[in-house]
Amino acid sequence: MSFFATVEQVPGDPILGLTDAYNADTRPTKVNLGVGIYYDESGRIPLLRAVKQIEQQLAAEAKPRGYLPIDGLAAYTSATRELVFGKDSELVAAGRVATTQTVGGSGALRVGAELLAHTLPHATVAISNPSWENHRAVFTAAGFKVVDYTYFDAARHGLDFDGMLADLAKLAPGTTVLLHACCHNPTGADLTEAQWKQVAALLKEHQLFPFIDMAYQGFDKGIAEDGVAVRIVAEAGIDSFIVANSYSKSFSLYGERVGALSVVAADAAQSRAVQSHIKRIIRTIYSSPSTHGAALVAGVLGSTELRAMWEEELGQMRTRIHALRAGLVAKLAELGAPEFAFIQQQAGMFSYSGLSRAQVDTLRDEYGIYAVGTGRICVAALNQGNLDYVAKAVCAVSRS
DSSP, rough: OOOTOOOOOOOOOOHHHHHHHHHOOOOOOOEEOOOOOOOOOTOOOOHHHHHHHHHHHHHHHHOOOOOOOOTTHHHHHHHOOOOOOOHTHHHTTTTTTEEEEEHOOOOHHHHHHHHHHHHOSOOOOEEEEEEOHHHHHHHHHTHHHHHEEOOEETTTEEEEEEHHHHHHHHHHHEEEEEEOSSSSSTTTTOOOHHHHHHHHHHHHHTTTTEEEEESSSSSSSSSHHHHHHHHHHHHHOOOOOEEEEEEETTTTGGGOOEEEEEESSSSSHHHHHHHHHHHHHHHHHHHHHOOOHHHHHHHHOOOOHHHHHHHHHHHHHHHHHHHHHHHHHHHHTTTOOOGGGGGGSSSSSSSOOHHHHHHHHHIIIIIIOOOOOOOOEEGOOOOOOTTHHHHHHHHHTOOO
């Protein structure tokens, strides 16, 4: 008898499965609005000029490929702390932030979840409804009970802030609350700075533990502006919290798996103790991270010239996404569908389009346009070559 005879096949990842179906589609007009990747106007993943310069420099130096320390490349973790918390952060200056290089943003989430599962007595995490599908999977796999808090109002296509506050206030003290720093995935509905201050005050009052996921810093308003949630939580006097961040989108380094986990503790001694636990967790999973992606990010952020070049390129990507949102809304309005104006008010790469699962299925079957069944679309996959086609298709299915 086979040892695996009783193993049942589990459903595949819905987004990755969507890409498989898209790749198998032979229609020349096909469009993939499901995958979370930024494409340029020619439909390609861009290679940023700043990254290319560092890559050429690394190739010319041709250094030996030794192991990195368990917590990663020091230049990378140092640059990450500055980017996430700000150059003049009092938390960083006090040694309260333990930053660790991880295998992508997903790796940061899982390592952080494992840390909390071992150190916090209340193994419950609250995630927004809806949230990125992998959030629930990651925390469930780490042993957490996962509950939802109200976030999105489908009727108004925006944030249900009152519902969010009401649900957070009901959580038991010690509950971990997962928060999207900016460019909420999948809805594109973000909190304002004033709303973040209210949330931070509530978290402190009810003794809830913030876990901030920041995968899209710089994709809405700017690097500092998109990281305001981190600074507001710190300024609220919450002495311990976690930030997971990723450079996949902002550096266009998806396959390099460059992420980081930053844990804020009450003092430097606690920070060192936390870091020792993180290193033990990593040692039992992948031992140490890879070098190349971290060297690229550290090289760019460590150079005044290349940092400025990267910020300019990131700004161009951000501006283009805003323009695509405006363009899609304008074309839909021209076609007699002004009700999609809310798409322009959302932030980041994604939009909750309001399309039903049946309408998404029709988009795929009749037009070769692939979107997630929830109606989430990746605005960054649009371009001037497919914008008209997508707008006409969306208008047609929304009227069916």
